[in-house]
Amino acid sequence: MRVILVIAKNTFRETIRDRILYGILGFSLVYVAITYLLAKISLGDPVVLKSFGLAGIYFFGSIITIFLGASIIYKEIERRTLYFIFSKPVSRLQLVLGKFFGLFAAVTMTILIMAFVYFEVMFYSSGSFDTPALLAILFQILETGVLVALLVFFSTITTPLTATIIAVMALFGGHSFSSVLRTAHEIGGPLYGFVQSIYYLLPNLEKFDVRSAVVHGVSFSATSILITIAYAVCYATVLLSCANFFLKRKEL
Amino acid sequence: MIEVQNLTKSYGGRVVVDDLSLTVTTGSVFGFLGQNGSGKTTTIKMMVGISVPDGGSVRIGGKDSSDLSMREHIGFMPEAPYFYDRLTGLEFLEFCGKLFRKHRSEHAYSEILKQVGIYDARNRPINTYSKGMKQRLGFAQALVNDPNYIFLDEPLDGLDPLGRREIKNMIVDLKKRGKTIFFNSHILYDTEEICDEIGVIHEGRLLYVGGVKEFCKGQPLEKRFVATVEAKLITNNS
Numbered sequence: 001m002r003v004i005l006v007i008a009k010n011t012f013r014e015t016i017r018d019r020i021l022y023g024i025l026g027f028s029l030v031y032v033a034i035t036y037l038l039a040k041i042s043l044g045d046p047v048v049l050k051s052f053g054l055a056g057i058y059f060f061g062s063i064i065t066i067f068l069g070a071s072i073i074y075k076e077i078e079r080r081t082l083y084f085i086f087s088k089p090v091s092r093l094q095l096v097l098g099k100f101f102g103l104f105a106a107v108t109m110t111i112l113i114m115a116f117v118y119f120e121v122m123f124y125s126s127g128s129f130d131t132p133a134l135l136a137i138l139f140q141i142l143e144t145g146v147l148v149a150l151l152v153f154f155s156t157i158t159t160p161l162t163a164t165i166i167a168v169m170a171l172f173g174g175h176s177f178s179s180v181l182r183t184a185h186e187i188g189g190p191l192y193g194f195v196q197s198i199y200y201l202l203p204n205l206e207k208f209d210v211r212s213a214v215v216h217g218v219s220f221s222a223t224s225i226l227i228t229i230a231y232a233v234c235y236a237t238v239l240l241s242c243a244n245f246f247l248k249r250k251e252l
Numbered sequence: 253m254i255e256v257q258n259l260t261k262s263y264g265g266r267v268v269v270d271d272l273s274l275t276v277t278t279g280s281v282f283g284f285l286g287q288n289g290s291g292k293t294t295t296i297k298m299m300v301g302i303s304v305p306d307g308g309s310v311r312i313g314g315k316d317s318s319d320l321s322m323r324e325h326i327g328f329m330p331e332a333p334y335f336y337d338r339l340t341g342l343e344f345l346e347f348c349g350k351l352f353r354k355h356r357s358e359h360a361y362s363e364i365l366k367q368v369g370i371y372d373a374r375n376r377p378i379n380t381y382s383k384g385m386k387q388r389l390g391f392a393q394a395l396v397n398d399p400n401y402i403f404l405d406e407p408l409d410g411l412d413p414l415g416r417r418e419i420k421n422m423i424v425d426l427k428k429r430g431k432t433i434f435f436n437s438h439i440l441y442d443t444e445e446i447c448d449e450i451g452v453i454h455e456g457r458l459l460y461v462g463g464v465k466e467f468c469k470g471q472p473l474e475k476r477f478v479a480t481v482e483a484k485l486i487t488n489n490s
Contacts, residue, residue, distance in 0.1 A: 006350040010336065017338040079334040084393060087300040087328035087403075088351040089320045251263065252302055 003090055007098025008105065015068055015106035024067065025110050028060030032117045039125050046126055050215040053121065054136050057114045058211065065107045065144055066167045069151030071160035072099050073247070082252055092247045096152060096240055104148045108141050135225070136214040142232040143208035147171070149236035150203065153243040156250070173198075174205030203235050253278050254299070254401060254434060259308035261294050261456075268294045270456040272308070276449070278400075281423060281433045283447035283464075285440065285477060291456040292436040293331060296405050299434070300328040312401050324352055327394035331405040331436070333386060337379035341370055341389050344378060348393040361396070368392045369418060383410045391419060395426075402426060404435035408442055420446050444473040452477060454484050 015021065032053055039049035073096075076082045085095060115137045122130040150170055154163035177199045184195035207228050210220065254276040261269040269291045276282040286292045297303040299310050301317045315322035335344055345361045365371040368388040373381065381389065387410050394402055407423075408416045416439075423433055423446050437443050443450065444464060452460040452467075459480055460467055468476050 003351055006347065010339075010347045013343070014336050014338050080330060081334055081336060083297075083302055083328070083330040084333070084348060085351065086302045087323065087326070087330075088348065088397075089323040089353070090351055091320060252297070 003094045004098045004101065007085070007090070007095060008100075008102035011072075011099050011102025012105050015103060016109070018068065021064060021068065021106075021110070024060060024064050025113065028056060028064075028110075028114055029117050031056045031060065032114055033121060035118075036121045036125055046122075047215055049122065049125060050130065050133065051211070053118045054133060054211045054215065057111060057118060057137070058140055060114065061107065061111045061140060061144060062147065062171060064110050065103075065147050066151065066164055068107065069103055069148055069155065070163040070167065071155055072103055072152055073155040073243070074158070074160055074163070077250070077252060080252075086252065093244045096156075096243045096247060100148060100152050100236075100240055103152070104145055107144050107148060111137065111141060111144065132214045132217065132219075135220065136211045139208040139210050139228065142229060143205055146203050146205070146208075146232050146235050146239075149239040149243075153239040153246075156243045157246050170202060171205065174203045175209060177202055178204065178206045204231070207231055253311075253313070254282075254432065255309075255311040256295075256299065257309050257311075259295065259298060259310065260306045261291075261298060261303065262306055268456050269298070269305075272453070272456070272458050274451050274458060274461045276432060276434055278432050279427065279430050280448040281427050281446055282435070283443040283450040284434065284436045284453065285438070285443060285450055286436075286453035287481065288438070290453045292453055293405055295453070296328075296403055296434070296436055300326060300403050302328075324354070324397065325399055326401045326403060327397060327399035328403045329390045329394040329405060329407055332409065333390035335378045335386060335389065338377060340375050340377055341365065341381070341385075341392075342374040344389065345392055345396055349396040352397040354397065356396070364392045364395050367395070367422065384412060384415050387411055387415070388419075391422070400431060402431055402433045404433065406437060407435055408437060408439050416442060440474040440477055441472075444468070452480055454481050455488075459484055 035049050035052040035056065038052050039045065042048040082095070118133070119130060122133070147167065151163055151167055154166050158166070177195075181195055181199045184192045213220070256272060256274045259269055259272040260267070272291075272295060284292050284295065294303065298305045299312070299317060301323055304318070310317035312322055313325055336347075339347065342361060342365065345364065346358070349356050349361060362371060362374070365374050368391050370381075370385050370388050370392070373385060378386065378389065387407070391404070391407060394404065407419055411419060420442055423435070426433060447464050449462060450460070450464055450467060451458055464473065467473070
């Protein structure tokens with residue numbers, strides 16, 4: 001555990017010193033602040049403010065995650081910084097977990113900074129704290145965990161460009177395959193089986209998208225929240241195990 | 253003691269290290285010599301546990317190189333090292349030190365940086381370091397756990413004459429402290445000065461292992477090395 005924490009801390013420190021991170025974060029904060037103006041245009045309708053604010057946090061959070069994660073292991077292999085690490089008492093699994101937790105912590109911090117600005121804007125415009133939005137932020141952090149694990153896995157076996165493309169496809173597919181599956185079910189035949197297999201392979205990111213429901217005041221049971229947390233943990237665990245498997249077999 | 257037994261490694265069907273066996277006695281300096289692509293770096297990577305051998309074994313201080321606990325007692329400096337550029341020299345050294353079980357104080361890290369001559373630059377980001385300073389930082393991280401066995405891959409590469417002398421002095425000093433040093437180098441003049449024993453590798457096969465004086469037979473090391481490799485090339489061609 002000590003070694004994982006040391007690597008995570010180092011990854012976190014490296015990540016938060018990335019200048020481009022501040023560029024994207026600054027842009028996202030301006031966007032979230034601007035949603036206040038959108039609320040004014042829409043005659044103070046809180047739904048517009050909440051929808052744009054939470055969507056902005058999600059959009060910029062995903063960009064930051066993909067940008068920082070696509071090369072997280074790849075660059076260590078290419079630049080041979082892994083030589084320093086693996087000549088010390090560090091296993092492949094400890095490296096994978098350390099990289100995961102370090103990047104996850106850095107991305108979570110940026111999401112929380114954006115969320116803080118969002119809650120400030122909400123409080124200033126409506127005079128009350130947007131408590132239900134906390135659930136949307138929590139679920140976004142869970143989705144980010146899955147995305148970070150996906151990027152750690154793909155950056156172990158492929159280039160940053162390919163990892164980026166796959167991550168974007170997984171984001172898109174993960175949010176849209178539920179409806180594709182429903183359509184395929186209506187059509188039936190071998191297509192349904194094919195779509196079903198892809199559906200189970202891809203992360204079901206729709207589980208984490210509670211933004212609309214939160215904005216419209218839909219509540220969630222503790223059980224459904226726990227199931228979503230368990231799903232994120234299980235999916236990330238499988239991806240990180242696969243990353244460890246491939247890294248063990250990789251010639252450095 | 254470092255014991256290498258029948259070590260073999262292939263990449264894509266090409267044998268890079270072929271049935272290599274050698275022993276390095278505790279407290280000695282061993283120079284591992286060979287042309288570019290002869291298998292020196294692959295051998296050292298298998299010795300420190302970065303690469304897994306296809307066959308054979310490496311035992312360091314009685315422990316197999318695949319044993320993580322063995323790595324508590326070794327230090328390794330890779331060739332032309334790259335670093336985490338956004339960290340400072342001191343942060344990088346602390347990061348490396350904390351990967352070991354034994355806790356070290358900040359004073360200990362400062363002492364190592366003083367030893368390799370980059371203490372004044374300790375709080376500067378590594379991306380502002382010169383090539384020679386990075387080489388010294390690479391050397392520093394290999395000493396961070398006060399290892400008994402030190403593996404250096406081309407430690408004198410990229411250093412100016414003064415820098416080379418300082419590193420050589422450090423190697424001699426480490427030997428005096430009872431450390432065992434194994435290093436790859438193609439700078440043969442320096443090797444001759446500081447080594448107790450050498451190994452000559454060519455196309456993955458060990459051509460010679462033993463004392464420097466016995467190998468040189470009164471001639472300069474570089475001349476004897478070239479003659480040995482050329483003789484092997486002629487044998488292979490005929």
